[in-house]
Amino acid sequence: MCSHVLSSRRVSSFSSIRKFEVKQWIKKISSHASSKKVTNLNEMILSLTSTIICRIAYGRRYEDEGVERSRFHDLFNECQAMLGAFFVSDYIPFLGWIDRLNGMHARLNKIFKELDKFYQEVIDEHMDPNRDSSKGEDIIDVLLQLKNQRSFSFDLTINHIKAMFMDILVAGTDTTAATTVWAMTALIKNPRVMKKVQDEIRNIGGQKDFLEEEDIEKCIYFKAVMKETLRLHVPVPLVPKETNKTCIIQGYKIPSKTIVYVNAWAIHRDPEAWKDPYEFYPERFLGSDIDFLGQHFEMIPFGAGRRICPGMHMGLASLDLILANLLYYFDWELPEGMKKEDIDIQMLPGITQHKKNPLYLYCQN
Numbered sequence: 001m002c003s004h005v006l007s008s009r010r011v012s013s014f015s016s017i018r019k020f021e022v023k024q025w026i027k028k029i030s031s032h033a034s035s036k037k038v039t040n041l042n043e044m045i046l047s048l049t050s051t052i053i054c055r056i057a058y059g060r061r062y063e064d065e066g067v068e069r070s071r072f073h074d075l076f077n078e079c080q081a082m083l084g085a086f087f088v089s090d091y092i093p094f095l096g097w098i099d100r101l102n103g104m105h106a107r108l109n110k111i112f113k114e115l116d117k118f119y120q121e122v123i124d125e126h127m128d129p130n131r132d133s134s135k136g137e138d139i140i141d142v143l144l145q146l147k148n149q150r151s152f153s154f155d156l157t158i159n160h161i162k163a164m165f166m167d168i169l170v171a172g173t174d175t176t177a178a179t180t181v182w183a184m185t186a187l188i189k190n191p192r193v194m195k196k197v198q199d200e201i202r203n204i205g206g207q208k209d210f211l212e213e214e215d216i217e218k219c220i221y222f223k224a225v226m227k228e229t230l231r232l233h234v235p236v237p238l239v240p241k242e243t244n245k246t247c248i249i250q251g252y253k254i255p256s257k258t259i260v261y262v263n264a265w266a267i268h269r270d271p272e273a274w275k276d277p278y279e280f281y282p283e284r285f286l287g288s289d290i291d292f293l294g295q296h297f298e299m300i301p302f303g304a305g306r307r308i309c310p311g312m313h314m315g316l317a318s319l320d321l322i323l324a325n326l327l328y329y330f331d332w333e334l335p336e337g338m339k340k341e342d343i344d345i346q347m348l349p350g351i352t353q354h355k356k357n358p359l360y361l362y363c364q365n
């Protein structure tokens, strides 16, 4: 279902939104350059990816809507916190009363109700016959059409739509933002790679005022940088799965219906699969056919198999456009007194692996 809604045809149909938002955003960063203001890349990038996803998913642009914007961000942050939180009942079901005692259960219920109300408002707005349709089709429109056309072998309900809406908001914003921050972190720590990738991009961009999606397709080294970032800083390090039958893994019997975590972080650093696995070395992908489309099990940033990330192409399209234009427009420097060795790669706990301390950099046009 999600792969239907996030198909590659749909990815191209949202390209004008991505372009508009990235252009506006580059202008904001240019203002930091002219006023010599340091840029908090974590904050700036997260704000851009959430704007892109909100517009694609339900046609809303929060840029100038102060109160609504902060309502959305509060909901979203609490939702992320709950998704990454530890619930005793997930691991020891008969001790579930502890979750009630320590308030986790009540907190989960509260955010569930608030999110449900928010989703219902969005859906009602989309079902309003007087709604302004000039903004174009978004994902909620597509889901409502599918519901009305009865396109599936089961009845698509409003609850299904709410669940998919939440999946897309949660899965689409954070992953793209975290990856872009990690790419910039890796590049500022590796000036050789930064120079090489900027030379390539600027050569291909020439005198253009914006690097388009088609231009980026020609940037071979840039693509290798993106792959190396997704290898070394995989944004979803532990991919949860449920076994659908009993199986034996390295002599251990795993019963059916057990939650198992595929450790992509460790797989991406396996010395049997990767030479110098801890080194950020994009050249390893030049002339190699290893990709992240789920066919090479040593590289699985989007998972693999039937549940592979359905938003992979949507995510890559945004990632490419954001990172390539950041590198095309600006030269990046560390704040005064800081050395590249001072930039840490500590991570925040959670489903998506964010850089713990924000990346602050100076930029120059």
Ligand code: HEM
Residues within 6 Å of the ligand: 002, 006, 167, 168, 171, 172, 173, 175, 176, 179, 235, 236, 239, 240, 300, 301, 302, 303, 304, 305, 307, 308, 309, 310, 311, 312, 314, 315, 316, 319
């Ligand atoms: C760099 C960007 C992204 C990365 C690294 C990423 C990674 C992943 C991974 C590892 C999974 C689990 C796959 C599995 O179980 O095998 C997943 C699931 C998912 N992703 Fe992404 N993702 C990204 C971007 C996006 C975007 C932009 C969207 C939506 C617009 C999205 C929507 C989803 C959804 C809905 C699921 C759940 C699918 C299911 O439960 O079957 N992702 N993603």
